[in-house]
Amino acid sequence: MEKMMEWGMNMFSIRADMGIDLGTASVLVYIKGKGIVLKEPSVVAIEKNSNKILAVGEEARRMLGRTPGNIVAIRPLRDGVISDFEVTERMLKYFIQKAAGSTLFKPRIIVCVPSGVTEVEKKAVLDASNQAGAKSTRLIEEPIAAAIGAGLDISKPSGNMIVDIGGGTTDIAVISLGGIVVSNSIKIAGDKFDEAVVRYIRKRHNIMIGERSAEDLKINIGTAYPRKKEVYMDVRGRNLVTGLPKNMKISSTEMLEALEEPVTAIADAVHSVLERTPPELSSDISDRGIIMTGGGALLYGLDKLISERTGVPVKVAEDAVSCVAKGTGIALDSLDELDNGMASADRRRAY
Incomplete structure (x- = not known):
């Protein structure tokens, strides 16, 4: 019993x-x-007239940009x-x-x-x-x-710096004795990366691509720092002149140009937090480095860009998305x- x-x-x-x-x-x-x-x-898919939820999560995401007039697929967090x-x-x-x-x-x-x-x-x-x-x-x-999930011991009187890049926000914080000493949260993250790609391709090529296509480009050939070897990816969009579908090849160099503004803003925000960090904790961070977490941390070369901007070593946490x-x-x-x-x-x- x-x-x-x-x-x-x-x-x-x-x-x-x-x-x-x-x-x-x-x-x-x-x-x-x-x-x-x-x-x-x-993501949630809703039938407009009845307000009934038709799908949630991955099933609803597949409906983004593909729903008929009476169904809307929305993201309830921004x-x-x-x-x-x-x-x-x-x-x-x-x-x-x-x-x-x-x-x-x-x-x-x-x-x-x-x-x-x-x-x-x-x-x-x-x-x-x-x-x-x-x-x-x-x-x-x-x-x-993020710090706990990355395996950092935040209970000690020493400085740890976390840069967590999610979908909607980038959270930057210096942590000591279990609390946040200096921090900044900016509304520039994965979503803004996608929006920047959509804008760039529309302006550069006169092609409109969808949110999911922009995300695929970001994940596969997205670049925040020059690559040693150029990579390419095919994408399909709508020609804004003819209104017809069009296939085209996008390069990693173009992605570097497309993402320059949001990734620079993140690097500048990290630099700003370091400037406001007490000297004793700054010394700890210089020794230990900055830890990056979140899906945005996986963008190629973003760790190198931040390290170059701050002069501090940067490491992407293991399983950064789940931290x-x-x-x-x-x-x-x-x-x-x-x-x-x-x-x-x-x-x-x-x-």
Whole structure:
């Protein structure tokens, strides 16, 4: 009987604790004892007339730019924050239930948010999570989660610098003693990379390409620093003069030109945070280097560009895309130690 009770308690703990990386581009869910169990795009397809959700995640992403007039595929988060509360709540509910595999227990949840969010934006995330079925919700700032997920020991009195490049925001932070000392969050990240590619090809070639095509170009031949060997990729778009479909070949050199503005803005923002960092912590960072996380960290040569701009070694974390989700999940075991980087629904200060 005791073993059955122990098994039941273990099942409860596995299902009750959940860390969520609620990103502009994708949602990752970490379940205690299991690791990352879900990774899907932050996209929802809705039937306009009935407001019925037709698809969520990857299935909905495939509908982007391909839906008939009565169906709309939307991304309910923009620039790292909720832009459509109701759709975000429904999306979260779907992902929570899918990840948990059961609605028997209400999970305790930690959700990560960009470091620059306002109290109103924090409350929106808390409310959306709680209304989506959480027993309780805490928030953790993305740089803290990213640092934990990257395997850094942030509890010591030494400086660690994280640059987390997601879909909507780039979060830059210097962390010491479990808290953020200096930080900046800018709304330039993966989405802005895609937009820059669309603009460049429209201006340079008079061709309009879709969001998914721009993302494919970014992932496959995107470049932030000159490559030793030129690479190419075919892309299809619509000729803005004739209105007809057209195939063309894009080079990595063109991608370098297309992405110059957003990647330079990120490098400048990192440099600015370093300038505001206390000398003792700057010395630590010079020795240890800057750690990059998030999907945007995988852009070819971005680490070299930032290193060249700052004069500090830069390293892309192992499994950079999953660092925030992993850190959010690991933080489930360390809530008391991480109070400096968190806010909870029941202990939130009123502003």
